[in-house]
Amino acid sequence: MTVPQLPDQVSPLRRRLIEDMQMRHLSPETQRNYLRDVARFAAFLGHSPDRATPEDVRRFQVEQNDAGVPVPSMNSVVSALRFFFTHTLDRPDLARKAVHVAHHRKIPIVLSMEEIAQVLRATRSPKHYAALSVAYGAGLRVSEVSALKVSDIDSKRMLIRVECGKGGRSRNAMLPAGLLDLLREWWKIGRREGVMPADGWLFPGQHPLRPLSARQLHRIVVEAARAADIGKRVGMHTLRHSFATHLLEDGVDVRVIQVLLGHVKLGRVDGFTRAESSLFPS
Incomplete structure (x- = not known):
């Protein structure tokens, strides 16, 4: 993913917001979302x-609620506005007037180990399988797989x-x-x-200089689940939820699972209270 660029004709306020985000090493995706959401507020x-009042912020959230904006989307906007108000303005x-909305999360869909195996077997290529x-x-x-x-x-x-995971944080998974044996086989084929x-992408797209995108990966898992005759609604995040559940x-400690998932805050877990020869040695 690329970081938002600064075109020649950009307002000083937008430029300042971008600089503030880059200085704090927010991920490129987060930067794009914040720019979009602040622009929505300006519209x-x-x-x-920068001329907003506390009453403006309140009216904006009321308008979003009345328009039926989903709660997760509303809370994403709140995060963007809080950053903008706190760091840029x-x-x-x-920032105190932008309030998060209570959101009761649904229990995530989880596949059994046999269903996971069926989905993997239904993929169409070694790259997709890997x-x-x-x-x-x-x-x-x-996004981390991509x-x-x-x-x-x-x-x-x-x-x-995992370089620059969610929130721009890196970690080891x-x-x-x-899995290493499988990746070695894919390495040989690739x-x-x-x-x-x-030094290239582990899962290159149609053009080797670009990786498989998140959208392509989502389409791959949906098609595989359909081919495997899995009746549940399956996406890439279903695989992550299933990993944590299994x-x-x-019997793995919940705190260990949180670390493996790259969670920053302790709490519920997904629905619960570098030389070429050394990388893939034969």
Whole structure:
């Protein structure tokens, strides 16, 4: 993902917001979302948001609620506005007026281990099989799977290096032995096909210089679940939920699972209270 650029003709306020986000190393996706949401607030006001009042913030949230905006979307806007008010405008009084809405989460859909196996077997290529296996076997987010490079696989320490995960944070994810064997097989196939340079993407897209996108990965898992005749609604995040659930069922401590998932705050877990020769040695 690319960081939002600063075109020649951009307002000083927008420029300042972008600089504030980049200085704090927010992820490119978060930066794009914040820019979109602050622009939405400005459009509601009809003038520059640096002239907003506490009553403007209240009216904006009332209008969103009346328009039927989903609660997660409303809370995402609140996060953007709080950042903007606090760091860019230095208006903590406005930030306090942007309130998160209570959201009762549904219990996530989880696949059994046999259903996971059926989905994987229904994929159409070794690359797709390996990508979905990483999502489940390491509990990665779809954006993290997409961004993996060959050099992120540490076979000596049996870890996957996740660079710039959610919130711009990096971490190490588990690399089970069976998953490493699978990735070695995919490595050999990719090398034969000429799409796997040692410093390239682990799961290249149609063009080797670009990875499989999150949208493509989502389409892959949906098609595989349909081909496997899985009646549940399955997405990439279903694999991550299933990873956490199966570890919990195996008796793994909930705090360990949170670390593996890359969660920052302790709490509920998904529905519950670098040389080429050393990377893939034969």
